[in-house]
Amino acid sequence: MSIKKHPILGDAPEAEEVTVILDGVPIKVEKGQMIAAALLEKGIRVNRYTRKNHAARGIFCGIGQCTDCVMVVNGQRNVRTCITPVEDGMIIETQNRTEEQK
Numbered sequence: 001m002s003i004k005k006h007p008i009l010g011d012a013p014e015a016e017e018v019t020v021i022l023d024g025v026p027i028k029v030e031k032g033q034m035i036a037a038a039l040l041e042k043g044i045r046v047n048r049y050t051r052k053n054h055a056a057r058g059i060f061c062g063i064g065q066c067t068d069c070v071m072v073v074n075g076q077r078n079v080r081t082c083i084t085p086v087e088d089g090m091i092i093e094t095q096n097r098t099e100e101q102k
Contacts, residue, residue, distance in 0.1 A: 002030065002041060018088035035081035035092060036062070036069045047071050047081055048095035071095050
């Protein structure tokens with residue numbers, strides 16, 4: 001959940017919403033948020049599955065150094081979603097998802 005009221009910084013300005021497509025489903029997120037943060041705010045914690053064991057992975061470092069948050073964004077694999085801002089109409093897919101995980 002985004003911080004809307006802060007004791008020192010005050011109230012956050014009203015954020016514009018954009019629509020992204022996540023695994024074929026349109027969702028509304030705040031414009032300017034990083035993809036991983038926007039998805040986490042919506043309760044989506046899995047960004048990819050490992051190739052060998054199909055283990056779920058999500059945000060780990062949050063600063064673009066690891067690859068746990070990578071997803072397929074607009075057809076491009078291995079996009080680090082913790083440092084990539086959302087854009088209206090963006091198509092985001094869980095990476096290495098199997099049929100059983102859909």
